[in-house]
Amino acid sequence: MAVNEGLSIGALAKRTGLAVSAIRYYEAQGLIAPWRNAGGQRRFDRADLRRLSFVMIAQQFGFTLPQIKAELDRLPGGRTPTKADWTRISEGFRAALDVRIATLNKLRDNLDGCIGCGCLSLEACALYNPIDQAGEKGPGPRYLMGDEPAA
Template structure:
């Protein structure tokens, strides 16, 4: 590793906008890698900043860290990925992201038809209670009522 290409943990934290503890966490999960100097200080290759940027964006999109780690497993930690490696890794997320986009669009489109009620257990709630499966349990926000509250209500009705 050329020293000019290496960054200290503090420099990576400053440039990535992450806490040093987050960098240590990412490293413990195998998402990024560093080498240790003779003084036991971490040094990161400059390319780690790109990897961290993708990790942060993937997390914002709702991709779990374990899935990010698995996707990055095919990309060496000690160098920037080739275009082919990068395309192969990103292909893994395409279907999952498209499904999330579809689900969120569907939620957005259906949300306003239910927003005035709030109980989420009306006869025709397409969001959480298709076919009013929860109507047999009683009135009110069935999904939001905890199991303990349900048992308590059943005890009073008996």
Template sequence: METKKLTSPSAADPLSIGQLAERTGVSVSAIRFYENKGLVQPSRNAGGQRRFKRADVRRISFILIAQQLGLTIREIGEALTALPDRRTPTQADWARISTGLKGRLDQQIEALTRMRGRLDSCIGCGCLSLKACQLYNPRDRLAGLGAGPHFGVTDPPD
């Protein structure tokens, strides 16, 4: 009786889309979306099935972290496209990218801090006719800034 030798996957073995989804915790549909946006580029096997490099696990991890930091899909695509040969970001790449994000994060923290401070007294002035809005936004002068809430998102006008 012949026994079949089981081999563990090597770094060169490609992953199916299901394996990549399982490994990253990202849905198959999200991986297809990332592919459609050019963030990952699988090859195809003879049967036309997608095959991903194992390095795509790191690439998708980069995408997830960048999304948590507030980058748009377009911004993530630009960062990944800027890498030589569209390779997976290295630690040095991430250090360079994250340096550019620190100012943006500081602005987001300041905006969130402003919103937190106004949360109990103002709903942003869209306006839902709270008595306080008569003080902050008499005659709905914020309407000139466009639709939507303004206090808490931007600084109140002088």
């Protein structure tokens, strides 16, 4: 296939493993922008393979489509993104991933103890929560979210 012919939506689906409907959805969300050939058929650039792969990976890490779109919007238009372009946008996710990794490590290390949910259901809680002190810090598993129990 010549480079200027682009990829059909079917070829893109086959290559990425995504359903055609998913590709259309990502198009509607502005994550990819196909063009039309002389016959009016939707065509995609080869760079869209990488964009869709990035979308799939970023979603597995828990990023939302608006977050992903914001990063993809930083890629250049009119040319295939380079390794430097991808490195630059990956830095946008690095801090968020570091926070998630720290949270997962804390969850793993404290899974058998209290996570500060305020349930008061454990008689021998590793992080005793008298009078639901964790609940005063806000909703959710406060200690897992980074709050420290009262000394």
